[in-house]
Amino acid sequence: MATILFITCNLKPVENSSSQTAAKVFLEAYLQYNSNDVIDFIDVYRDPIQRIDIDVLSGWDKLLKGHDFNALTRDEQKKILRINRAADQFAAADKYVFVTPMWNLSFPAELKVYIDSVCVAGKTFRYTEEGPKGLLNGSGKKCLHIHASGGFHYGKEEDHSVPYLKAVMNFMGIKNFEAVVIEGMDAFPHMREEIMEKGCNACRQVAAQF
Ligand SMILES: Cc1cc2nc3c(=O)[nH]c(=O)nc-3n(C[C@H](O)[C@H](O)[C@H](O)COP(=O)(O)O)c2cc1C
Numbered sequence: 001m002a003t004i005l006f007i008t009c010n011l012k013p014v015e016n017s018s019s020q021t022a023a024k025v026f027l028e029a030y031l032q033y034n035s036n037d038v039i040d041f042i043d044v045y046r047d048p049i050q051r052i053d054i055d056v057l058s059g060w061d062k063l064l065k066g067h068d069f070n071a072l073t074r075d076e077q078k079k080i081l082r083i084n085r086a087a088d089q090f091a092a093a094d095k096y097v098f099v100t101p102m103w104n105l106s107f108p109a110e111l112k113v114y115i116d117s118v119c120v121a122g123k124t125f126r127y128t129e130e131g132p133k134g135l136l137n138g139s140g141k142k143c144l145h146i147h148a149s150g151g152f153h154y155g156k157e158e159d160h161s162v163p164y165l166k167a168v169m170n171f172m173g174i175k176n177f178e179a180v181v182i183e184g185m186d187a188f189p190h191m192r193e194e195i196m197e198k199g200c201n202a203c204r205q206v207a208a209q210f
Contacts, residue, residue, distance in 0.1 A: 001036045001037055001038065002034065002037045002038070002094040002095055003037070003038045003039075003040060003092065003093050003094050003095070004030075004037055004038070004039050004040065004093065004094065004095045004096070004097060005040050005042060005089070005090065005093040005095070005096050005097070006023075006027070006039050006040065006041050006042070006097045006099070007042045007044065007096065007097065007098045007099065007111070007114065008020060008023070008041070008042070008043050008044070008099045009043075009044045009045065009098075009099065009100050009101070009107055009108050009110055009111040009114075010045070010099070010100075010101055010108075011045060012101075017101065017148070018101075018148035018182050018185055018196060018199070019099050019100060019101050019146055019147060019148035019182065020099055021196065021200070022146050022148070022180065022182055022196070022199045022200050022202075022203050023097065023099040023146045023203070025200040025203045025204060026097070026144070026146060026180075026203035026204070026206065026207050027039070027097075027207075029203065029204045029207035029208070030207040030210060032207075033207065033208060040089070040093070042114070044110040044111050044113065044114045045108075045110050048082075049086070049110070049113050049114050049117055050079055050082035050083050050086065050117050051113050051116075051117070052083070052113075052116050052117070053079065055073065055075040055076045055079045056076070056079050056080060056083060058076060059072045059073075059076030059077070059079065059080045060080070062076070063080075082117075083117050083120060084120065084123065086114075086117045086118050087117070087118045087119075087120035087123040087124055088123065090118035090123075090124060091118075091123055091124055091135070091136060093141070094139075094140070094141055094142075095141065095142050095143070095144075095210065096141070096142070096143040096144070096169070096174070097143075097144045097145075097146065098111070098143070098144070098145045098146070098147075098165060099146045099147075100145070100146070100147050100148075100161060100165075101147075101148050101149070102147065102148065102149030102150070102151075102153065102161055102183075105153060105158050105159065105160050105161070106160040106161050106164065107147070107161045107165075115168055118172075119168065119171070119172065123135065124136055124172040124173075125171060125172050125173070132171065133173070134170070134171055134172045134173025134174070135172065135173055136172045136173035136174050137173030137174070137175065138173070140176075141173075141174045141176065142174070142176035142177070142178075142210065143165075143169045143174050143176065143177045143178075144177075144178055144179070144180070144206060144210060145161075145162055145165050145166070145177070145178070145179040145180070146179075146180045146182075146203065147161055147162055147179060147180070147181050147182070148181075148182045148183065148185070148199075149161075149181070149182075149183040149184075150183075150184070150185055150186025150187060151183065151184065151186060151187045152183050152184055152187060153183065154179075154181045154183055162179045162181060165177075166179070178206060180199060180202045180203055180206060181199075182195060182196065182198075182199030183195070
């Protein structure tokens, strides 16, 4: 039995969202093959995600200098505990599904806030003399990114969504990464149905072996 973190990042209801519609198809197909898996949903817009703010930074700094956790201010303690909880939940998952819209050549900023809350030294990566090393490697973890964009960016230098997510997962040690990119629905509205069908079929295919 695997645990999946299913991370969405969208203000729209599912029926108005291309990425979430395709993700729903993925999940339904996936559960047919893996009915006992546990799915933990994170909605980075609606769930409280702890931002890295001045309390988090000053608390980390004090801990690095050898201060006891109890010596931190109440806010520092509270916020660091929230970050640690998010990072622990992330580290404990077996599989990750990110579902995002393209916004201005990347995904919405709320997802970056979430990523910052789980990239925690000592939990998902560590510093070594040769530079940072991912701690989530070697455990068969895998990641799927389902991403929708109105125009065409995938594979171009301007795309900061899929390549960034792939890089940051790799940074934490998760090298098994694949993407389903659904693009061009706004550029070619007359082809919307065809594009969506292709994206949903790709999701069904990935679900069979994810
Ligand atoms: C604020 C905003 C910014 C957007 N920026 C881009 C963009 O840079 N490139 C693009 O191709 N589409 C852009 N779009 C269009 C969305 O990528 C498109 O509507 C896509 O279907 C969003 O996925 P969703 O339907 O799952 O929300 C943008 C849409 C919004 C609302």
